[in-house]
Amino acid sequence: MNEAQASERLIVNCLPLTDEERAAFRAAAPGVRQEFAGNPMERGTMVWKARVPADLRGAATAVVGNIPPEDCSGYPRLEWLQTWSAGVDRYVAPGVLAEGVTVTNATGAYxxxxxxxxxxxxxxxxxxxxxxxxxxxxxxxxxxxxxxxxxxxxxxxxxxxxxxxxxxxxxxxxxxxxxxxxxxxxxxxxxxxxxxxxxxxxxxxxxxxxxxxxxxxxxxxxxxxxxxxxxxxxxxxxxxxxxxxxxxxxxxxxxxxxxxxxxxxxxxxxxxxxxxxxxxxxxxxxxxxTPHVAGGNHLEATERRIIAIALENVRRYAAGEPLVNVRR
The missing domain is CATH 3.40.50.720 (NAD(P)-binding Rossmann-like Domain)
Known part of the structure; x- marks a missing residue:
């Protein structure tokens, strides 16, 4: 990817990252704008929420996080969605995402x-x-x-x-x-x-x-x-x-x-x-x-693996390399 292409891209990251982890994501994608919308207070909780500010949705070319499927139509420039779940059924259903949007998941974390x-x-x-x-x-x-x-x-x-x-x-x-x-x-x-x-x-x-x-x-x-x-x-x-x-x-x-x-x-x-x-x-x-609790974030090791998968794909996205865990 050339410098002009990199400057046109925007990654909105909704993971609940520490300052050190955010620095690692910035280092993985030099020249690509990244905005961090995750709440670090959700780390260690069973529920992570993807909150993308309205002013970033129109510009985002990539999102890391499980945004509400009904909101996907509000991301006109979206090229890539990285979920923190293994399941992506809601996103690959017909009509949810525009044609050509790549979906990757967190297979390997759970x-x-x-x-x-x-x-x-x-x-x-x-x-x-x-x-x-x-x-x-x-x-x-x-x-x-x-x-x-x-x-x-x-x-x-x-x-x-x-x-x-x-x-x-x-x-x-x-x-x-x-x-x-x-x-x-x-x-x-x-x-x-x-x-x-x-x-x-x-x-x-x-x-x-x-x-x-x-x-x-x-x-x-x-x-x-x-x-x-x-x-x-x-x-x-x-x-x-x-x-x-x-x-x-x-x-x-x-x-x-x-x-x-x-x-x-x-x-x-x-x-x-x-x-x-x-x-x-x-x-x-x-x-x-048990009430569908085998997965989720019940182990700290799972959170670390989700973040590692997303970090590697951010690096690949910035470098123009094939992404891992592609589901669409």
Whole structure:
């Protein structure tokens, strides 16, 4: 990029950065104007807000932050949007952004936090901890019987990107055998012992002791786990979902749990969200539900990774190099 082109660009950065981090962003894009709109007081909170002053929207050629999708039409010069989320469905939907706007996300930042959450849910269900917690509320002292262990278990990971890979690595560390399912079975992933395609899913499900889903929303993954596939699972299987809620049919799952078709289910995402109070899943003692909190900014390490991804892309944008994590 020549000096004239650089001077015409404006990056509005909504990350809640420290003074030192803002200096690093300035150094990464010499000659490119940058305005910092993030509130440092939001660091360490669960919610970051992208507040772009009205006078900057018309001039911004790049924005770092999850601006409201309904406001995107107010950025006539926008070339590039860097989100701090991994999901960008709201921005790549037809008509939200102008044609030609590049969208990049924070894939790579959330693997640790979501993977650890899945791992914690898995082990809690194996040891019957949710059911014991309900007993504690009732002041009951009762042995719930046989527990399970990940040692020697077959863990089927459906979706072996950053999240699935982190979860699989944790499972292998405690003695599990890991089997992955992804669109391209020839592509390996850390923590996965053997890889398969989606066309093999029905043959793999009956052998799994744990099934963990970390798939994005798509027509192909809608109700990927339905009544038919729930019937394929062992009665001792643990089902986990921390990808997209619509990957599991909630009514079929409730029926399967009520009939003891599987040992338990751990859900950080549901269909719909929030899960309605009328859902029978709330009353199921073998279902552990968390309110979509596996990701977000619950770990400081996640915040650091989001900032590092954005910093590298700002450097690349200023230098005219290909961006990373391109989703459109």
């Amino acid at each position: 693997g640790q936090t979501v993977g650890e959450h899945l791992f914690a849910m898995m082990w809690a269900l194996m040891r019957n901890i949710p059911a014991y917690a309900r007993q504690q509320d009732e002041r009951r002292w009762h042995d719930l019987g046989r527990a399970l262990t990940p040692a020697g278990a077959t863990v089927l990971v459906i979706g072996t990107g950053d999240i699935g890979s982190h979860f699989a690595t944790l499972c292998k560390a405690v003695g599990a055998r890991t089997v992955g399912v992804r669109r391209d079975r020839t592509k390996p992933a850390d923590g996965i012992d053997e890889m398969h395609g989606f066309d093999e899913l029905d043959a793999l499900l009956p052998e799994a002791d744990v099934v963990a889903l970390a798939v994005p929303a798509s027509p192909q993954t809608d109700h990927l786990i339905d009544a038919k596939r729930l019937h394929l699972l062992k009665s001792t299987c643990v089902l986990l979902n921390a990808g997209r809620g619509n990957a599991v049919d909630p009514l079929a799952l409730a029926a399967a749990l009520a009939e003891d078709q599987l040992h338990g289910a751990g859900l950080d995402v549901t269909e719909p969200e929030p899960l309605p109070a009328s859902s029978p899943l709330w009353d199921e003692p073998h279902c552990l539900i």
